[in-house]
Amino acid sequence: MFKLSDNLKFIVINQDYIKALHDVCTEVYYKPLNYENKPYLGILIQTTNERKYVIPLSSAKEKHRAWKDVDKERYLIYELAKIEKLTSTDIWKTIPDESDYVKHILSAIDIKKMIPVKDGLYHVVNLNPCATDTEDVKKYKDLLNKEYSFCLKCMDDIMRKADKIYENQKQTGKVTKYACDYTLLESVCDTYSIT
Numbered sequence: 543m544f545k546l547s548d549n550l551k552f553i554v555i556n557q558d559y560i561k562a563l564h565d566v567c568t569e570v571y572y573k574p575l576n577y578e579n580k581p582y583l584g585i586l587i588q589t590t591n592e593r594k595y596v597i598p599l600s601s602a603k604e605k606h607r608a609w610k611d612v613d614k615e616r617y618l619i620y621e622l623a624k625i626e627k628l629t630s631t632d633i634w635k636t637i638p639d640e641s642d643y644v645k646h647i648l649s650a651i652d653i654k655k656m657i658p659v660k661d662g663l664y665h666v667v668n669l670n671p672c673a674t675d676t677e678d679v680k681k682y683k684d685l686l687n688k689e690y691s692f693c694l695k696c697m698d699d700i701m702r703k704a705d706k707i708y709e710n711q712k713q714t715g716k717v718t719k720y721a722c723d724y725t726l727l728e729s730v731c732d733t734y735s736i737t
Contacts, residue, residue: 543709544587544595544701550694552667552686553596555582559663559734566730569722570657571598583667585651585693586659587701593728596664597656597704599689602633602647609650612696614703615721617651619692649689653703654721658728662736 557574560582564572571582584596599619611618620635623646628634634644669686672679693700708724710716717723 543590543705545590546697546701547586547588547594550690550697551586552583552599552669552690553586553659553664554667555584555596555657555659556663557582559659560657562734563657563727563730566726567723569655569720570727571600571652571655584656585697585700586664586666587656587704594659594661595656595704595708596659597700598652600650600652602649604633606633606647606650607635611645612699615652615654615707617653617696617700618645619648619651619689620645621648621688621692622646648685648692651693651700653700654707654718656704656708656724657722658724658731660731660734660736663734 560570560572561574564570573582582596582598584598586594586596588594606618609616609618611620622637622643623632623634624642625634625644628644628646633647635647636644667686669683669690671683675683707718707721711718711721711724715725
């Protein structure tokens with residue numbers, strides 16, 4: 543049911559729209575402060591009837607150490623790294639029987655937190671380097687490109703998981719713990735005015 547509209551795209555969503563969704567469903571990721579530094583970033587997918595959804599990417603957090611790399615509702619995005627190359631703020635997990643490398647957690651894909659979106663409420667993230675990029679922007683784009691490459695490898699499975707979660711909620715009418723209410727959010731999306 544879910545598919546990519548063409549190529550894999552990372553998008554940033556309008557903050558006022560995110561707030562409108564969060565006002566009716568508190569499971570929607572919403573950070574009112576420092577939005578410019580931590581925008582709502584996600585993977586754009588769409589249903590076969592052309593309804594668009596975005597699966598959020600969440601920055602690495604301490605709680606992610608305890609998560610499995612993959613489960614039915616999410617993925618950890620990671621890279622293999624030498625522990626001595628990491629800083630004290632980096633989040634990582636050990637690899638059994640491996641002493642030189644660890645899994646450096648870059649972010650998480652939280653499929654059950656996907657939200658509907660429509661044209662005019664988002665823009666596509668430019669992952670390409672620009673001559674005018676600051677050092678911070680270069681580092682951020684490097685991170686995004688690592689996340690993008692990771693997502694490309696498992697996109698079919700991500701969409702299968704999204705299908706299962708979405709269809710289960712639609713068929714049963716039950717919203718599982720910590721998941722967004724897709725029917726409720728779709729009604730907000732359908733009536734939200736783009737200014």
